[in-house]
Structure formats: C-alpha cells, structure tokens
Amino acid sequence: MQKSPVFIEKQFLGRDYSRISVRLVLALFCFAAYFITEKREQNAALFLVVGCSILVVSVIMMFLLHYKTTVQNKSIVLDGLWTTKMVKIDLNSIVKVERTAYSSYIVNNPVYNLHQKGTVRFYAGGKDAIRLTDRDGLLYVIGTQSPSELEQSIKAQMKGS
Numbered sequence: 001m002q003k004s005p006v007f008i009e010k011q012f013l014g015r016d017y018s019r020i021s022v023r024l025v026l027a028l029f030c031f032a033a034y035f036i037t038e039k040r041e042q043n044a045a046l047f048l049v050v051g052c053s054i055l056v057v058s059v060i061m062m063f064l065l066h067y068k069t070t071v072q073n074k075s076i077v078l079d080g081l082w083t084t085k086m087v088k089i090d091l092n093s094i095v096k097v098e099r100t101a102y103s104s105y106i107v108n109n110p111v112y113n114l115h116q117k118g119t120v121r122f123y124a125g126g127k128d129a130i131r132l133t134d135r136d137g138l139l140y141v142i143g144t145q146s147p148s149e150l151e152q153s154i155k156a157q158m159k160g161s
Helices: 017-036 042-062 147-159
Strands: 007-012 065-072 076-082 089-090 093-103 113-114 120-122 129-132 139-144
Touching: 007 147, 017 042, 042 093, 065 147, 076 113, 093 147, 129 147, 139 147
Parallel strands: 120 139
Antiparallel strands: 007 065, 065 076, 076 089, 093 129, 113 120, 129 139
16 A cells, blocks of 8 residues: 555635635725724724734635645545545546536635535635546546646556556
8 A cells, every 4th residue: 555645735715816805805995994084983993903804814714724635545535624524535436537627607615525416526726626527427526726736646546556
C-alpha cells in the first residue's frame, strides 16, 4: 500500500473572488454611510461596527477550511469541516473521468456532499471541476483549483501506478 498521498488540495471557504467582492462592497457601503452621517449619531456608530465586523469575518473565512481532497491508495478522500462525514470514493468503481467547468453560473454556493438528481457535488471556489462516473451511473462533481493535476493523479491511480 502506498502511504504518501499522490495529490492533496485544500479548498477554503472564504477565498472565492465573487463572495469576497460582495463582502467588500457591503463593508464599503457601511463605511460610506458612517462618513456621510453628519451628526455622528448612534446609527452612524452602528454602521462603523457592522463594516468592521464584515471585514473581520471576511478575513477569518479566508482561513476556514471547507474541505480537503486527497488522492491515495486507489481512492479519493474528501474530508470536510468539523461535523461533516469523510467521503471516500473508490477508484475501482469509477468508469469515466473528465475535466469540465463546474457550472455555467457566475456565482456558485459552496457545497459539501450535496446529493441532487443522481449527482454528488463538492465545491468551494473556482470554475473547474472533475466529473467522475461510477458503475452505477452516479456522478461525482468535485470542484478544484488545479484540475489538470487532480485529473492526472486520478488517472494514474486508476492505472495502478
């Protein structure tokens, strides 16, 4: 058995550019409302607190691990946040591996182990994904920041090298 992983990728919850830009626009709106308020009333202080809170939460989310993808021992292991169950996909049951775009939408919600219409999805950010089809017809869609490396490592593990 091989002990060292062939591929490891960590997907972080707060590093999706579209979500970062939305949070920054909200924080900028709060700061602008704070400076526009003439008398610096109690409401103005609330805008300042909310704007700073959005920035602090945004920075914390950039270091919050959503899930980790590991390819080793002819399997893909997806390990999520604290309370999520680890998902192990056996590569012996996979019949097709293809690299595709994750979705045609501009903004996608982060998901972990979402079962919907015969598809199991894993996504944190980025535009690319690896689509795996098993013998039973179940489709796994794994969002990734480095699709070519993940695809090559999966195909190498399936060949047995």
